[in-house]
Every structure is written in C-alpha cells, then in structure tokens.
Amino acid sequence: MKRVVAYFKTLQSQLVSSKIVRFLVVPFLLFLFWIVASSVMLFTFNASFTILPFDHENNYTLSPKKGELYAGKKLTGEFKAQEDNLGIISVRIQNFKGGFIKEDRLKFGIREKGSKEWFYTHTYSGGQFHELTLFPFGFPLIPDSKGKVYTFELQSSNATEDNALTISDNTPQLISKYQYSLAMLTKNPSVLFTFVKDKMLYGLQNTEFYFLSVLYAVPFIAYLVWLSPYSIIVTYPFQKINAALQYVFIKKRVMVNVSSVSPLDYVIFLCTILESFLIRSDSSAAVYILLLIWIFELRRKRYSSTASVVFGILLFLFVPFLIVGNFRDVAIRVGRWGFLFLVLGVFHMVLEDSKKKPDNKKRLSKKR
C-alpha cells in the first residue's frame, strides 16, 4: 500500500514539474472543456437538442403587452410560424402572487388565423405559472406550419388582485418552438446543416450564452494568468482593492485580514453573482467548476474553514433582500450557493477538528 502511495506521489510530482504537462496538456484540457461545455450549451439553449426555438422580436402581436390578467380578460396573440412541426409556444407570463392557493383557472387555445375551430385547447391552473418566466404551452405537432399565421388566446376565469398572472414586456415575449425528428436530421444532410446553423445562430443571439461561456472559460483564463510572467498586471488592481478594504477595516476596528484574498477569490465571488443574477438556464456544470476551483483555492492558500462559512453566510444575507425586491429566482440561486459553501465549510471544519485532536490511543487503552 505504501509503495502504491509513494508511486503515485512520485508520478504526481513528475507530472507537475513536466513542462509539457504545465504548458501544453493542462491548458489544452481546460481549453477543450471551455469549448465542449459551451458547444453543449449552444445546442441545448432554451430547448432540447432536437427542438429549434425562434424568438419573435417583431413579427408578432400581443394584446395587452403588459399588465395583469384579471377574470374575463383575454391575452391574445398572433405570430407567423417559421418552420414546420410547430409544437410549443412560450409566452412571458408569470404568477408573482398567490401561488397554488386560490389559484386561477386559465383557458388556452390556438388556431390558424381565419379558422373558426380551435386547433387545441387546454385549461391550466394558475399556480403552474410560477416556476418559468416563459411559460411553455404545448400542443400536438403541426406538420405543415411553416409560413402560416396562428392566433392564440389565454383567458382567465376567476383572477383577482390576489392571484392574477402578470404579462411582462421584457423581450422576447414570445418564442415558438419546432420539433425535428432524429431520423429526419440523420437522413437529410442539408436539413441537418440548416438545423445546426439555426441552432447555433439562436444560441449566439442570446447574451446568456456568453455569460455561461465566460463561466466555463474561468479555469482556462485563470490558469493562463497564473502561468503568465505578466500576471502582476492582472493581480495589481486586486492588491489595491485589498489594501483599500484593509484600510477601511482598520479604521472601523474590524479584525479581519483581507491581504491574503487572491484575485481568483474575487473572480469566484463575481462568478457566483453572475451565475445567480444573469443565468436562467441549467448551469450545473458551471456550479461544479466554480466549486472545484474554490476547493483548489482553499488548498493553495491554506484558508481555514471560516472562509467558506463566512462566504456562505454572506451570500445568505443577500437572500431576504432579494426576495423583498421580487427577485425570487435570484434569491433561490444565491441561497443554493450559500448552502454549497456551508457544506464545504462544515466538512472542512470536521477535517480541521480531526487534525487538531491528540491521538486517542492512550485514552482508549487506559484501564479502569
């Protein structure tokens, strides 16, 4: 066992000291991670892989464009389908109020413009509109939808001031989604090419994609900065921030030493804020990466468990203010970060405790 451990330790030191590993393999792997993670994100943005979404910026009408949907009121919309196989439309409407308690009942219907019969109708309970800012209304696929104009309606049955849904005028207000089958994509290269192009263009049009991509790039960029002989250019402003903070703390007689806080710590903090405030889609990979970097930082800088605990509690303190400011989604994301840092803090404390304890051998072997 000892030999195996020694072998791995030697291997580790050889790898770390190897220039090929330091300057080529590690940067390449981090770069590859950035590209792969961003590409996966690009193709699954706002929809699963085989669904092509389309943001309606101009070619749609919505009435009313803003406000609350009270009993008897109708939200009506009209848009032109961009592709065949229309199956979902997402509308920016949300329930900020009563939740599932005394929830409203809303009747949704969609039909081709000019048609007297509804193509599809369904009644929704108002509580469901809480979770998603863009609520997806699904219906059976319309195979020949391309170029046709569709109208839809959403009518409230008993909404009051306490449970009415809110229509937001943030863009996009309306997204239509088109289902492609895998068979269609694999059999027809030209369809596949157009589909891939449209998917990429869709992702690239969204700023959220860039934010996530930045998060995925953090390990690569941080590593390059660390390797660079000119890293002082990057770290200098952070040293100045530390000095300023330390000055304030000393003046206020707060016994906190911030001189050892590294630029990477600031980056991690900013990334958690970025992830919480600006990203709405699944960002689990980014969360894992940031946590790993933080663990790496804990080891590198030999921080005590208090660092994670303070970080976690600080994030938690934001939560009530965010909720009061009606940023529920952000509050929950910040709360989740707080939890993860507390988890690390508690585990770290247990490990610290185990190191502090004297050997228990004597206590257990003493005879009465």
Place this chain on the structure above:
Amino acid sequence: MKYFFWVIVAFIIVSVFRQWFSFSLLTATDLPLAHPELLSEVGLLPYAWSTLRSGFYAPLLWPHFILTVPATILHQFLSLEWQVIERVLFFYPFLLLGTFSSWFLLQKVSPKNVFSPLTPFLYLINSYILMVVSGGQMQIALSYAIAPLIIAYFLTLGQSIIDNDQKVSVLRKSIISGLLFSVVGMLDIRIGYVVGIAVFVYLLVLFLTEKLILHSIGKLLLLFAFIPGVVTILTHAYWILPVALYGQNPIEQLGSAYSTVDALQFFSFTKFENSFALLHPYWPENVFGKVSFMNPLFLLIPLTVFSILLFLHRCRQHEKRLILYFLLLALCGVFLAKGANPPFENINIWMFTNIPGFQSFRDSTKFFVLIAISYAVIIPLTIFQVYEYVQRKKMFHKNKLVYALGLAAIIVIVGIHWQVGQMRGTFEKSEIPAEYQRFENMLRQDNAYSRTLWVPTLQRYSYYSTVHPPFSARDFFMVFDIDDVLSKMQESDVQKRVEEASIKYIVVPHDVTGDIFVRDRMYDESLYTQTVQELSEFPWLRRVKGYEKLVVFEVMSPRGHVFQLSDGKSVKNEMVNPTHFRLFLTGEDKGKTIVFTETFDPGWEIRSGGMAYSSKKYDKWNSFVIPETTNNEVSIRYKPQEWVTLGFIISTASAIAALFAIIVLRKKYD
C-alpha cells in the same frame, strides 16, 4: 425563567393541536376510521396474509406488536371506542414523546441551555411534521417523535466507548440502543432506516475526529453497529424471516410506481430550497402534487442554524464536535430530502438504484426527519451563543435579554407557520355521514362473505371487515386515473371478473372530503356524475336505493369466497385465521377444480390426510383440484405463516433475553 418558556410553549402546542384534546372523531386520508368489527377481528398473533388486502402481508407486519396489538387490547378488553384509542395510541404519545425525546437530545449537547424549550417547540411545530400529522400518517409521526431519543442514546453510547467506560456499562447501553432502534423500526421501518443514517453519520464523525487504532475501530463497530443490529434483527424476526425466506422484494411487489427511477423523479416534489428551509412542499394545503411557493420567511430557520458556525470557536470541544455532527446531519438530510432535484441529483438517483433500502424512499420527504432533528437542536444553541455574546458586551440586563431572545424566537417560529390554522385532516372534527352509517348497518346484518368494490377508491369512512373486505377499483384493475378505471369497467369480461372476485356491492363513494374525484388537484363533481352514470348503464348491476350520494349497486350473482369452477356453486368454508381456512366438501366437489378467491400466491396449499397440494393460478386467484380420495373436511393453509410463527418465537425470546440482559448488567454495574 425556563418554566416561563415551558408554559408558553405548552400553551401554543395545545392551541395548535386543540382538536386532539376534544372528544370528537378525528380522521384523515391516511387515518381512516377503524370500525369496531375490524378491531374485534384482529388477533394478537401476526399473520403472513391479509384478507383485507388479499396479499402477502409479512413485509408490512412491523407495527403489529407496537400498534395493532395495543389497539386490539384497548378495544377488546377495555371496550374503548376508536375516538379514545386513536388519542391514547397515536396523538398523545406523539406529543409527549416528541417533547421529551427532543429535549433529552438537547441535554446531551448543552444541558444548561436556558432556551431548551425551543427544541421541542420547533420539533413539534414545523411544516413537515404538521403535514404528516394532519394527513394522519401517525406511524411516521410516532417514529419521528421517538427518533431523537434513539440518537441521544447512541451519542451516549459513543461517548462511553471513547471514554473507555466499564465494559458492562457500555454493553448495557449497546443493548438498550438496539432495543430502542428496534422500537422505531416497529413504528415505521423507513424512519428506522433514516435514524440508521443518523447513527452512521455519527460513527463517521467519530472516525474522523478521533484518531482510532484498529482495535478501537473493532470495538466501536461491535458495540455501535453489530450488537444493536443483531438485537434489532432478532426482535424483528417475525417479519424479516418470512420476507427473507419467501424471497419476495416487498417494494418490487408494489409495481413500477414504487421502484423505478421514474417514480423517484415523479415524487420528488421537494426542491432544494424547500428541504434547506425545512418547508414541506405541500405546506399548508397538503394536497398531493400541489407544491406551494417558496416562502422566504422560512429561510430564517437555516440562517439561524448555520450562524452557529460563527460562534463555534467559543464552544467546548465536546459541544463543538456534536454541533458539527448535527450540521452534517442537517446537510445530509437536505441533500437526501430534495430527491431527484438539483443540485447533484444524479447522486440521489444512483443511491436510489444501488443502495439497498433506498428504494423505499421514492417520496424523499421522510429525510426531513434528519433536518428537523438537527435544526431543533441547533437553534437553541445559536440563540444561546447570541445571548452570551450580547451579555459579554453588557448591553442588556441578563434576564431581560433571555426573555427578549426566547420570546422573539417563539414569535418568529409561530409567525413563519402562521398558516397552521388552514390545516385540515386531524386538525378538524370528523363526522361519519349518515349514508355511510346506513350502509355500514346493512353490511353488518349480512353475515355471508362478500367483497365491496369501491369505484374509484375507498373513502375514509368506508366500512370494511374480514367478512366484507374492500377492493379499491384502482387496485382491482391496476390503473390509477378515474377515466382508466371507467374504461376498464367497459371491457367485455368485467362482469365475470367482478362476480368471480366475490364482489356483491359496487359503491361510488360520496366524496365528502373532496379528495377522490379530483381533476387538476380540485374536486370535480362531473367525474362523480360520470362514474355513477356509467355504472348505472350496466344491466348486471341493480342500484340499491336509500344511500343518497353514496351510490350502491348490487351485483346480481356474485360467487362465494370458495366456489366450484365448473358451475360456480359455492363451497362451504370457515376462516380460522387469515392464513388458515377450513373447507367442508360434499361428494360432488371431489375431483373438481375449486377457486379460492384470494390473490394467487404459490404459498397457498390444500392439506388433507397428510398430503399437501399447491395452488395453481386461475385468472388472478388460487385454484385447487380436489382429489377424489380426500376427506370431507380439508384445510387451506398459507405456508409462509410457519416462518412468521417461528419468527414470532425468535422475536419474543430475543426481546425477553435483551431485557433480562439489561437488568442483569445493571445489577453487575451497580
């Protein structure tokens, strides 16, 4: 000062649970009315088969000695009504045990904490347990109430092992821990599993914080896991033995709705923020699948709990280790209770599919127990640390500060749970509707065996007994949606299936509580009307009038419990117990196939003249070919009962031996 808090806490608890102190009947979805016949018919011995469920019952036998037997005794020997029994057996023990055991656990961590009444207060007034008791899940509630006591005992045991106390004393504590663990398992085996996780985490903390040598590790495992484990397994032998020997996975038996990853994903209504804030997803309405908004006020709870980390450097080493243990326990609970929801949901799914026992947790809210225990213990500790901190600054008078902090904590806890008044179930009086009582009286007068099919399912006031066992149409047709039940009823062979199942009455319940005919989580009268209308069209059913909205149909020609396959003629029989029936045959029954309308199970066999003949499957029932040479009186027996009987002997002997050992070791120690 402490007494002042105790009085306030007691006053609020009594106010919240005030209906429990009245004399009215309390029922809920999971606490249906137990009719006197049922209480009279249940024996003191455990049986491997249930005629009420028509199935292998050993996997569900665990509460037999701790709940079924006491209920039987209270009814049969003391002639108590169900209203009294449910209070004596469930409600009051829950309040008393919950208060004592949570307080006792806090004493292990911080004996001089002036805010100790807050522990039982938060432990009994939190959204999770209020949901559980309002829904009538009293077995879970009782095991929840006793769980802190068991953890406290394991903490004592762990400390004794580390302090190298006298062997006799440690061994005694180990046996007591095993017996207590056995009790929680008898109340609810899943909560027993959850408590097992809590014990495992403590063992892990001991391994991490104490640098143990190999000999000590062995000693720790022997006293901490092996002895309590053996005591638990032996005292549970009456159900473990038949389940193990019969080789049926009780979870898989229930079908894919219970054992698949899809089931876990479907039932994971608890999100991360819910579990972290100790907020049950259904709070306060308690309607299945109706998940409430995240109430941000609940985040005050974890914020208070984890603030203890800022004061940890001021705690003594022993206290610090226990606080870290409870924090780890809380984190484990938070992680497990969220089920297949992010973050790290793949780990939960992996545990569900690969770790034995985790399949029982498709509804992951059971792990809230760990969170409730941890939070209830840590909150008074945090408040105490805040008190000491402020006191050091000498900003307030000592007593005023205690009152201020204690009352503020109570007000915040009550304020967060202000919707408690909206709760239903056991928090409101129940009255048996008149039509249910009339139907019950009619069935009581009918002494011939017959089943009742409730479409789509039973109502909490539905009458049943071993003479008139019930069938839920959902179980009978193996579908859930009312529409599916009705379409199954339209199938061509349904009349034959119903008649052969000995069903004499088909009943559409009057949904007085509005939880059966539900569409999109709301009562829908049209579903009820549609059900009645469709059943009215069957020519082989005759509507029995006089029960108003409880619509009763009589089946024209139901078969008996045992009947001849060739001509449907009933065979005279008598139930000795649920696993033993006597058949009184006539000459014309011999050489023919008879059908025994209990769900097919190869464990059923006919015994006559020293010979045994196993059951063959006919549709979903058991059938036997009666030999020409058989006696006129034969027995139908369920073979796995032999293992239940053997297990019962082992369990009783083990429990007596364990108690005897505790007494003897106590004397030696003294």
